[in-house]
Amino acid sequence: MEARAYQGKKPDLLPAVMESFATLSEGADLVLIEGAGSPAEVNLRKGDIANMGFAEAVDLPVVLVGDIERGGVIAAIVGTREVIAPSERERIRGFIVNKFRGDPTLFDDGVRLIEARTHWPCFGVVPFLSEARLFPAEDSLPLVAYRESLGRDIRVLVPVLSRLANFDDFDPLLAEPDVSIEIVPPGQRLPMGADLVILGGTKATLGDLRFLREQGWEEDLHAHHAHGGRILGICGGYQMLGRQVRDPHAMEGEGGEAAGLGFLDCETVLDREKRLHSVQGTELESKTPVHGYEMHLGRTEGAALKRPLFELAGKPEGACSEDGRILGTYLHGLFAADDFRHAFLNRIRPRKQSRVQFERRVEQMLGRLADHLEASLKIEDLLNLAKTYGGKRH
Numbered sequence: 423m424e425a426r427a428y429q430g431k432k433p434d435l436l437p438a439v440m441e442s443f444a445t446l447s448e449g450a451d452l453v454l455i456e457g458a459g460s461p462a463e464v465n466l467r468k469g470d471i472a473n474m475g476f477a478e479a480v481d482l483p484v485v486l487v488g489d490i491e492r493g494g495v496i497a498a499i500v501g502t503r504e505v506i507a508p509s510e511r512e513r514i515r516g517f518i519v520n521k522f523r524g525d526p527t528l529f530d531d532g533v534r535l536i537e538a539r540t541h542w543p544c545f546g547v548v549p550f551l552s553e554a555r556l557f558p559a560e561d562s563l564p565l566v567a568y569r570e571s572l573g574r575d576i577r578v579l580v581p582v583l584s585r586l587a588n589f590d591d592f593d594p595l596l597a598e599p600d601v602s603i604e605i606v607p608p609g610q611r612l613p614m615g616a617d618l619v620i621l622g623g624t625k626a627t628l629g630d631l632r633f634l635r636e637q638g639w640e641e642d643l644h645a646h647h648a649h650g651g652r653i654l655g656i657c658g659g660y661q662m663l664g665r666q667v668r669d670p671h672a673m674e675g676e677g678g679e680a681a682g683l684g685f686l687d688c689e690t691v692l693d694r695e696k697r698l699h700s701v702q703g704t705e706l707e708s709k710t711p712v713h714g715y716e717m718h719l720g721r722t723e724g725a726a727l728k729r730p731l732f733e734l735a736g737k738p739e740g741a742c743s744e745d746g747r748i749l750g751t752y753l754h755g756l757f758a759a760d761d762f763r764h765a766f767l768n769r770i771r772p773r774k775q776s777r778v779q780f781e782r783r784v785e786q787m788l789g790r791l792a793d794h795l796e797a798s799l800k801i802e803d804l805l806n807l808a809k810t811y812g813g814k815r816h
Contacts, residue, residue, distance in 0.1 A: 423675060432469035436479065439471050443480060452808060455482065461510065462502040474510045483807050484514045485545060491521040496532055500539045515807050516543045518799065521550045526798075546799035556597075556787055558590030574602040576771050577616045581606045581639050583630040583658075588623040588717075591656055594757035594780040600773055608633075612642035617770050618652045619643060621659025623754065626674040627692070627720075631662050631682070640683060652747045652770065653685060657718050660741070660750030664688040664724065673719050685748040686741050688724025695719070701753065703734035708765035714755030726750070 423431065447453055458472040461484070469475065477484050486502060488495040499517050506514075517536065522529060526547045533544045580592060582605055595601045606612055612619065624630040634640060647653060655663040661682070668679040669692040682689075702713035712732060722741070731740030731751050740751035757763045757780075764775040795801075 429466065429469070432471050436469075436471045436476075439476060440479065443476075452805075460502075461486065461514075462498075462505050464505050467507075474506065474513070477513055478509065480811075482513070482811055484510075485804065485807070486514050486517040486542070488517060488519050489521055490519050490529070491523070491550065495519060496536055499536050499542075503540045503542070514542060516545045516803075518545050519547045522547050523550045543803075545804055548795065548798040551791065551794050553787060553790060556783070557791075558593045558784065572602050572604065575600040575773070576618070576767055577602050577604065579604050579606055579612055579616045579619045580622060581612060581619070581634065581637070582608060583622065583624050584608070584633045585625040585630050586622050587625050588657065588754050591622060591754055591757065592620065594763055594778075595767075597778050597780055597783070598763070598767065598776055599778075600776070601767065606639075608637055611637075612639055612646060614645065614649065616646065616651060618654060619646055621653065621655040621662055623656055623718075624658035626676075627658040627661045627667055627690070628669055628674060628676060628678060628680055630658065631667060631680055634662065643683065643685075647685065647747065650747075653749070655686075655748075655750040656756075657716075657752055657754060660686075660752060661690040661720060661722060663748060663750050664690055664722065664726070666690070668692065686724070686726040686743055686750055688722050688726040688741055688750075690720045690722045692720040697752075701734045701739075703732050703736075703739070705732055705762050705765065706730060706738075707769075708762065710759065710761040710765050712753065712756050712759045712762045714753045714758065716752045717754060718752055722750075722752075 443453070443455075455476070457474075457476075459466075461473045463473070467475065471479075474484070476482075486499060488499045503511055503514075517540070519529065519533070526549055529547055533547065536542070537544060576598075578592075578595060578601060580603060592603055596603050604613070604616070621634075643653060653663065655661070661667050663685045664682040665684055665687065666679060666682050666689045668690070669677045670679075671677065671692070671694055673692045673694065696719050697716045700713070700715045702711065704710065705712050712734075724741070726741035726743065727738070729742040729744075730738035731742060731749060732753060733739070734753065739753065740749065742749055757766070760779055760781075763780070764773075767773060768775075
């Protein structure tokens with residue numbers, strides 16, 4: 423859906439958002455809701471379902487978080503109060519200042535100024551935590567971290583599709599000391615000489631297949647393969663690698679069909695049922711364990727599936743070309759499995775297995791972040807605020 427059409431569609435989507443909130447709330451002690459964008463986007467306030475509109479619909483207390491690293495945080499917080507409606511001002515119960523570099527006490531006067539102008543209390547000033555960049559990517563690609571990996575032994579390219587999704591599929595590879603991840607933005611050709619190109623997930627396979635061709639990447643991928651390179655397609659990227667993609671029910675917006683890239687002897691039809699579940703199993707070639715999740719529309723069938731990559735929940739999954747250099751799978755998160763990741767990379771270029779334990783590192787970072795926030799925020803005050811919704815803890 424285009425941005426302008428979405429603005430008119432938002433009110434129709436609110437019931438689904440409310441239903442999701444009710445489902446998540448069942449059996450939960452705490453539901454923490456992150457807005458999308460800013461509560462001060464008053465030009466888009468009508469029909470809002472992602473910020474103050476949703477908070478008002480569910481009658482939730484709100485805490486405003488300002489990013490001081492971007493600059494202008496005092497004006498941003500005070501200005502937010504000035505432009506939002508009176509009922510929304512009352513709904514905001516306080517603020518947090520995030521990503522402060524240096525001595526946080528240097529902002530004490532800033533806190534007092536904001537409190538005086540807004541009459542909102544401060545729940546804390548959070549110091550900048552540089553290690554947070556090691557977390558899996560969320561809504562945007564961590565380009566700085568990828569640039570830091572350049573020049574390593576195993577060279578991996580990731581073309582940035584216009585609707586690229588599930589960025590964290592690449593992060594376990596980035597953690598390896600001998601793997602470089604090169605992000606190729608739109609408008610640039612895929613450089614030659616890479617070991618592997620990964621076509622990642624996408625929110626719209628047909629749309630991004632057309633986008634890929636507009637960048638000239640189809641020719642680049644064929645040249646890459648002709649020179650001995652490997653290609654891995656994950657989810658939507660897997661669907662693109664086949665002979666054809668069809669969307670007869672317009673499940674991803676536009677509908678229709680298009681010829682695929684033709685690397686794998688298979689076809690995909692996007693159906694009405696979306697698969698969303700966790701899976702685990704074994705990579706067939708290395709016999710190493712893998713785990714992850716599937717989240718996709720579509721059924722992929724064809725001769726290439728007779729050469730599966732994995733056995734997941736007792737069933738074959740994925741596809742491989744006859745030369746073994748074109749791979750496709752619906753398994754997101756596959757590279758988080760340490761032994762499989764090493765086996766996969768070792769086939770590209772012989773290497774010693776690193777000591778990287780990716781999932782353990784993420785868990786340790788989550789603990790580090792929790793300690794960091796607990797030391798910086800008035801946690802009990804925030805929990806007490808959460809209890810004010812509906813007379814019970816949320």
